[in-house]
Amino acid sequence: MAYPKVKITNSTKYVVEGKAIYCSAFCSDDPYIVDSGMAWESKSRGVCLLKRITATIKTPSGNIEATPYESSGTSYSQFAIIDLTNNQFAVTRVVNGSEDLPPEDYIEPTEQQK
Template identity: 60%
Template sequence: MSYPLVRITNSTNYLVTGKVSYMSIFCSDDEYSVAANSTWEASSRGVCLLQNISAVVVTPNGEVFATPYSSSGTSYSQFAVIQTGTDSFAVTRIVNLADENVPEDYVEPTSQQK
């Protein structure tokens, strides 16, 4: 059994670098660099729980440290670096219906119901 590879989507217009930290001393942390509007994927993960993702966004005004993603240990794998203000950024988990158990009788609302 192993967890899905960590994927970090950079939804900003700037280069992002950072580090993915895992819980166990038996797991090697990952350094990453991802271009604007691109996605980085780890090369391996195994059974390592993720503990922290840091990000530094390289803007024309200099390097900005994003608010990191932090956990006591998670198997989640989909993350994004987002811009939250003029010169502020954050690493967040991507959540969508694919991550959830959708009820068998679920029907997507029509445009008139939204």
């Protein structure tokens, strides 16, 4: 059983870099850089639950930290970096349906497994 690859779409007009951070010490975090209007996708994910996605927006006036996406551990895979207003940015989950559904044989991990 494997979760869908993490996909992060940059809907800002700036380059963004950050990290997809997983729950388990057995899973390697994924650093990323994504250009304006483009998307980044992890190479693999396996059975790693995602707990946080950070984003640093590279603006002409300097770097701005976005509000990260945070979870106790999720199998969701579709995310976007959005421009809220006045140089405030956030990483948010994209809710669009079936690609975020867990596999049919999915069993929610216990707190000890996270």
